[in-house]
Amino acid sequence: MKYPITYILVASFALSINTANAKQWWESGMQSRQTHSDFGGVGLMQTPTARMDNDGEFSFTYYDNEEYRRMALNLQLFPWLETTIRYNDIRTRLFSSDPDFSNDQTYKDRGVDIKARLLEESYWVPELSVGFRDMAGTGKFAGEFIAASKRVGAFDFTLGMGWGYLGKNGNISNPFCDISDTFCERDAGFSGTGGSFEVDKWFRGDAAIFGGVEYQTPWPELILKLEYDSNNYLNEPALVDVEQSSPWNIGADYAISDGVQLKLSYERGNTLMFGFTLRTNFMTLGQLKPHKPKVAPEPPAQRSIDEFTDEEAATKVRSELWEESGTYVTRMQLTDDNQTLQLYGRQARYRDHEEGTDRAARVLINQTPEQVKVFEFIDTSGNMQLASTRVDRGEFRVAVERRKFDSEIESSYTRVDPNLNDWHNTEPFYEPESALTWPSFKLTPVVEQSFGNPETFYMYQLKLLGRSSFKLADNTYIRATFGANLLTNFDEFNFNVDSQDSELPRVRTYIREYVQQSDIWLRDLQISHMEQISNDWYASIYGGYLERMFGGVGGEVLYRPFDKNYAIGVDINAVKQRSFESHLGFRDYETITGHVTGYWKPEFLPDTLLRVSAGRFLAKDNGVQVAFEHKFDSGMIVGAYAAKTNVSAEEYGEGSFTKGFYISIPFDLMIMGNTTGRGSVGWSPLTRDGGQMLHRSTSLYHSTESRNPFY
Structure with missing residues (x-):
């Protein structure tokens, strides 16, 4: 041959x-x-x-x-x-x-x-x-x-x-x-x-x-x-x-x-x-989408300030902003000189923030009196004010109508740190009543998978997750996630730590018991409250069933200066291991876990986020977890993490230390519409008990994303 x-x-x-x-x-x-x-x-x-x-x-x-x-x-x-x-x-x-x-x-x-x-x-x-x-x-x-x-x-x-x-x-x-x-x-x-x-x-x-x-x-x-x-x-x-x-x-x-x-x-x-x-x-990956025409600029609106601030007119503007730009407005107000229109809310449709701002400014340029010279969009999470984008009306119109050869729409945008006093010192002309409503609910299919197992190379679980959120007050929410098993072979998993010589408490290797407990389970049920202490300081407290394996109470403080490439946070949690024999019960094992975490986006590594967390892990071991994330032009993010603690390689077991990889995928790369949502696929070579962190459902760093956007 x-x-x-x-x-x-x-x-x-x-x-x-x-x-x-x-x-x-x-x-x-x-x-x-x-x-x-x-x-x-x-x-x-x-x-x-x-x-x-x-x-x-x-x-x-x-x-x-x-x-x-x-x-x-x-x-x-x-x-x-x-x-x-x-x-x-x-x-x-x-x-x-x-x-x-x-x-x-x-x-x-x-x-x-x-x-x-x-x-x-x-x-x-x-x-x-x-x-x-x-x-x-x-x-x-x-x-x-x-x-x-x-x-x-x-x-x-x-x-x-x-x-x-x-x-x-x-x-x-x-x-x-x-x-x-x-x-x-x-x-x-x-x-x-x-x-x-x-x-x-x-x-x-x-x-x-x-x-x-x-x-x-x-x-x-x-x-x-x-x-x-x-x-x-x-x-x-x-x-x-x-x-x-x-x-x-x-x-x-x-x-x-x-x-x-x-x-x-x-x-x-x-x-x-x-x-x-x-x-x-991952740089060029994309999804063809139906083109949604942008609102064309019209001659200046012939209306007075009083006509514009009328509740019916304001409601119409709010509705059009959502329809045309995906901007969800929770409050509108004018400065004392009536020259700056301030809109509080968030961009809930476009990952490209400039795309959302462009579409929203086109709506406002047609709806507001000429007396309004600046549109200011204040990104909020609850009533926390995170970032402000100011659009100069005159420069924006010149760029949109291409009156100058070298004019660009982006040049009319200015990003600034919000003035927190504006919220308290200015009376809004429009603010929808915050009334209790029915909890939101959505279903998401999820595939959980593991490779390289001794029982079978590929293990999988196809499950349906139902997520619900209920707002009790500004920045106070109850969130829950329910799971239903559709198809799995995790029941073949038979690794038994009890047969190994390990001094570590079992905090993650009970996975087989949790998976086999029931085809329907409560993954998490948590009440949490976040608060903005000052421009750069944020805090949160939370409690409940925090993840599938642990419940308890905790708190977090985050220092995140505006548009800086760094932040630092501290979290501490008192947790107890959940039962795998009942849906709501607990086991005897409990511990205090928490970390000091530094976030850094180095200038010499563009589109990269480094995270270093030092503290106490779930198995009462002390050490450091280092995580790395890199984002590509398409929005795809690739991440890796590794944790090294005072547990020796022999005590840890096969693999020597905790490590893993994951890919975060923007949903709008997979659908015809636009969305800011993401999904992730992870891979961990082995599941062991050392170097394991609590999987908190919300973190202040992600909740304050607008301070210096990465995702």
Whole structure:
């Protein structure tokens, strides 16, 4: 089988060079699309390249051969940083020797990779990147590399050096041995229970040179690959003999469409491999929506201030603002000179705040007397005043009517910190009565999922969540969430912490008991009150069933200055573990948990939020959780978190410390209409009891989003 495949690929290569278009492709120095390796990141087949995908590129890669089946999610987080989450299905091994525990499921190994670009390609200089494979797993496929890539016409050449799994054939001495003898040896296996960063092994032990070339054929859909592999396939995690007849691998990548690529390769001189990559881009992702025309500006309204402030007229304006712009107004008032119209409320339809402001200002420019020179929209949460957008009527009309060539609508907007005294010192001419109403209610289907479990690789629960909210007074609400199970296989979960030697209280590993309790359950039922202490200070108190596993009382204080890239909050909670044997009861376990949390949006990482929480966790362990979120142009947010406490890796158990990843998805990317709502999909490698935080349904940071918008 070896030679026919080789001849076919070589013949295709030669044929493509001799086509009439080859010279054009060569001279153009065409930037070919990036292809992915067997491991999921941008690369050749078994080895990486220095290349990066387009910013925001998100892909799923599946690759299959006799010993391994690989499934990888790859995200180009920044133009210079590639991240990969991967499962290696080792088909020659069982998950465990106990069929009652893991049935006949094959062994699954988790891995996390990163690759960072050090130098960007220029005319003379190649692209240079450094990377880490399986950097926080069991170390079965762990390796480090430095790679350089240079494109010449339709050819893209790569030369690199690898360590660990990427340096097994040891065809070159480790250059770091000249720095220190500690780099000459690399310990086998992994420390603790896996999941830790094995820094003391990086760039140590045997090293090997790898390299290859990609050729972009004159057919844009087809890319051919040739690779020299740096692995000798001895002592493989498959625990079987893996024969390597040749270190040379050849392959082809064919794009069916922009989002689907097929892969075929012949590797080790004896193994046929195949796979595919599905891809999209979080920067450009969007949803086609019916165009809703904006209100066209009309001649100035010939009405007096008294006519405008009439209750019937004001009610009409409020209704039109909601209909045309999604602006929900709770109060309207005029300054003493009648030149500034102040509207309190919130934008409840458009994620793009400027879109909502534009549409609302068009309504007001047609409805208000010319005497009103400024429209001021004050974003509120209850009666908390968070941010103010002032629209200069004159500049806005000039821009809308395009009276000046260089005028822009955005230049008529000014964002300021609200003056809290305006609320108290000015009499509103319109303020709907705040009367008790029936609670709001909505149903949402939710999929909860878990990957890599011993019982079965994929666990799921399709459930229906009913959310209800009841306003008792300004900033005081009762909120509840009910759940109903539609379809699940979580009942197969049989991990039993009681059989393990663990000194930690069970705060999350009772998940099986909670899931199996009933097909209908009360997730949370909470009364909460928020208050604005001053312009920059906010506070809240709350109590009830705070989440599925814990109930109690708590409070939070937040300092969040206007339009600053930082904030700091403190929360403290007295909680008790809820019963999984009854819907409303409690167990004996109780604790005090709380954290000091800092929020920071660094200028050197655009559209990024860092959150650091230090304090006491649910299992009475003390430590720090660090969370990272990055937002793309489409509104998609990718986040990761990790918690490290005074619990040792051995006490924590498999995984060594708590970590996870999630994607937050704007609902308006999935529907034809506009909405500010979001949903999320999370992934946690393992559920253990250390480093677990209380899942509070509301937080002051999210409730004060308008102070410095991120979401």
